[in-house]
Amino acid sequence: MPEYMLFIVILLPMLTGVVFPILPIKKRSYRLLFLEILVVLNSVFVWMLLLNRPESGFTLAHFTGDLTITFKMDGMSMVFAGLVSALWPLATLYSFEYMTKEKRENMFFMFYTVSYGVTLGIALAGNLLTMYFFYELLTLVTVPLVMHTMTREAILASRKYLYYSIGGAAFGFIGMIFMIIYGTTLDFALGGVLDLVKIGDRTNILLLVYVMAFLGFGVKAAICPFSSWLPQAGVAPTPVTALLHAVAVVKAGAFAILRLTYYCYGTDFLRGSWAQYVTMAIAMFTIVYGCSRAVKETHLKRRLAYSTISNLSYIIFGATIMTPLGMVGALSHMVFHAVMKICSFFCAGAIMHQTEKHYVHELDGLGKQMPMIFGIFTVSSLALMGVPGLAGFISKWNLAYAAIESGNPLAFGGVGCLLISALLTAIYMLTIVVRGFFVKSKVTEANEKQDYHDPNWMMLLPLGIFAAAIVLFGLFSTPLVNFLTDVASGLY
């Protein structure tokens, strides 16, 4: 396929989003149909690009020197772009039904679709400058989505999100500057692009800058201690929290860290250094921290947000192992967690949409009235715990295997953190399931008096597809894992 298609798939959603509010179509269902068709079309284009990969990149603009805005599709781009484009049409379909109860949906869909383009921009970025540009753009485009309900909490949450993200990107900028100076090129290449001759004996400075860039990009990836924006961003409507804050934004942060570690600095430079130990320790701490906070949290969406914090650090832990196996583990968890988390968030959103209940202790006995939703929630809970036969087990196994194979003593502790986190995940996810199906209390009686039922097909269809995907990935993951192993060994 021609290379300019790389730019088209980024531009098309952005144009669609911008045009959407001023579209001359009056009837709501036709407008939404138009939007959905364009989103699906864009996803089809992305998958066609995946299957017929253009060999070279597409340069959009030249700045001074060799600073360019370039798009290129290599192995990691394929994974992230494929994942995002597979999930976005389903999320858009879900949000149609969800937004019937909210106001100002034109603005919402505008920013929602523009974010699609911007996320693809991060995925398809061919060098660090392009990725940084779209990274900042993603923050700006998602702030209105977080602020959408315009309540006091939403405004405060979006302000915090903005501060944290821009602050983090500033540190990432420092990393980028050092790459310009000490790197042979700004493009991404597996194994790193550092010019060791130029560095000489200034390795410690480079390692410090790596840690700073890691923390900077890690703000979006919600590592402790910069993670408190994520639970607070739960005030946004569920399609936003689910897609952006469980799939697009946070995965973009993890993606950036993976690019930084494997494609900019290169693992040979970083492995065994103090920077690896520091970053691995941060990731391990965040894993346990996220799960512990989730256990104590009673608000349903905030509990899932803390779970996201923990699971993202699985991906980052895989990245900090700094071996090809670690990259395979990280990428597999990136893909599987996106599906599992978006499924959980959408179930939670469906429950909140149907029953207006936000807290865990209000959900007793609802499983009998909404069996489909709770059934799918059970599937995603078991998958997040890592029960064998479902998708989460595969990625956890890959991560633990990579950790033990690396021989790094801290990584063994990391496996222990993974297992403790699995136990805590069991506690905070299964409590909801057990309360929904088994507990009989006063709350159950109050719930039974109301007439709650499963939502309509526009919400159930994406959920069903996600649940089926979780089971299928759990059983037949080998083709995907083989593909990821090829990506990690530099085949693409």
Add this chain to the structure above:
Amino acid sequence: MYGNIWIGILILFPMAGAIISYLLGRKNKLLRDIFADMIVIAEMVLMVCLWVAFGSGSLKADWLTIPDICGMGLSFTLDGFRVIYGSVASLMWMMATLFSKEYFNHHHNRNRYYLFLLLTLGATMGVFLSADLFTTFIFFEMMSFTSYVWVAQEEKKDALRAAGTYLAIAVIGGLVMLMGLFLLYHELGTLQMSDLKSYGMAGNPHSLMEYIAGGCLLFGFAAKAGAFPLHIWLPKAHPVAPAPASALLSGILTKAGMFGILIVSCSFFYQDTNWGTLILLIGVATMVVGAVLALFSIDLKRTLACSSVSQIGFILIGVGMHGLLGADNTAAAHGAFLHMVNHSLFKLVLFMAAGVVFMNLHQLNLNEIRGFGRKKPMLNFIFLMGSLGIGCIPLWSGYVSKTLLHESIVEYTNLLGKQEIVPSLLSIFDMKIIERIFLLSGGMTVAYMLKLYVVLFVEKNRNAKVQEQFDAQKGHYMKPVSAVALLIPALLFPILGIGASSLMNRIADMANSFLCTSSPREAVAYYSIEDLKGSLISIGIGVILYFVVVRLCLMRKTQNGTEYVNCWPRFMDLEDYFYRPVLLVIFPAILGFCSRIFDAFIDTIVVCLRKTLYRDSKLPYELDEGNALTHTAGILANCLQHLLNIILHRSEKKNVDYEHLFALKYSKIRENSTLISRSMSFGLVLFCGGLILTLVYLILW
């Protein structure tokens, strides 16, 4: 998929049947009951056919591999042990399902119960037929989750609490087991049981990492088997689960845990004396704890549950001796295996008999069910068979297995004395003590089974009217199907016991390859004087314990006779007073404290920065009147005035507001100067002044 597809069908068939029966059950309940019965009967028939084919050697292939599924692929195999245990499992499921129909006659959520009953059957077959530890782990976890629903079935508060404990232990055990699997995979590069066996039998000394891996695996499997100190879920979960489910929990699911322990101990740690000692000590602790708890309990099913814990201890002793005895470990291996089989069947019969009691009375407290069994010969016979079996009375099947276990201990002590064997950490003195404890526990088994038997079938209820009601139920308390379901296993016990040498030896020999042992050199004489002596000592201890401890200490005189009391001190509940406080209170407090510090960390930094470096600059202070000079001068003058007021003690205090005064003066001055400076005359004056200065400059310089 390569190999014998019937092995896969054994596992998938009940699972598919479960889903179909659930869907059927939403339409027609009777049809679903019949369908479920047919599924389990078909499973049993299939298993028996496979046994026959295996025995006659006409099996196409005794393995099945499904590559690339669930990550690492699944593999199954069929050998003597698995054939027998698969048959035992199918038999137990068949009897339990047939009994369930009557037991659940008036219950809710039967559809859910049947669904998970059949799913667990499939998962359990998966565990027993697995050929590598990865497959075992997958089906083990599945079995844990589907059997959770059994315990939570009644949905009462204590049922949910016990179910929560069960699930917690299962999940924690599963995760530790996963850690063990990772470590083992890293050390050996494979998880296939045949590779583990060849590695173990090669005789290399084990590294520390292998011990840690084995320990983690042991933790996981022992949690399911109910070994001390992870036995806490058994006494709580069994009384609240429905009786057929209790029978299966106690009889088969614990044995699935034992299956794992056998793999780790018998093949991987073959002839490792350290490991054998560890298992032996765990076994002794479990055996004693279980027996004591059972003796003190006053709930029928709780007694049986604690009895299960105790019997698991016996089996673990056999496994431990297998490791310690070296090449001559046949007695230990056969004893452990036969006791597993026997105990499964004993608990099936006993729990279902308890189910009959519950079904009619909805009570399990010993004081309430007293005298229920009088004048009910069928129930009497069934319970008697079970009790005699588990009490290891000669001529019943339990005697055979316990004798083998006893013999293994005695043989080891003798070999230690003659110094013909590698010594481990235990001396002859320790082994003698262990033997005494073994006989004592055997006695305690007799004691509590005697207690139960006497309560049900000999004593009369304190309330005579209730006793009349019980007597009137003669002939109506059990449907024929249930009676048959209970009778068939019960009849096996005397048959197996009497035909010991031929039947039980042959069964035990089938498991030789799995247990890494061989047939004994000389035939075991089960009815020799020494063995009979050991058994009679146990029985004697039991009877004495009954009359002394039970009748004197555990019963209390009340108005209408005696009643059974629960003397067990409340604080000795391991779960409520140790595990729950530590895991649910202390750990979260520590973790929560650390988490809150980190959570507030960045926000604190931001707040500090905002108050210092990024402080909002002050708005220019706008005065209402005057400028800064008049303001300061005015304030100074005001202060001076105030001071003078105080110092000079004037009678009338001067209270002029100098600030205002100065501000007024200032504004007047400004006004005037504005007027002047904007006037023509001022401009002319300045112009003249400038001219004069220019002239002066020109003239003088």
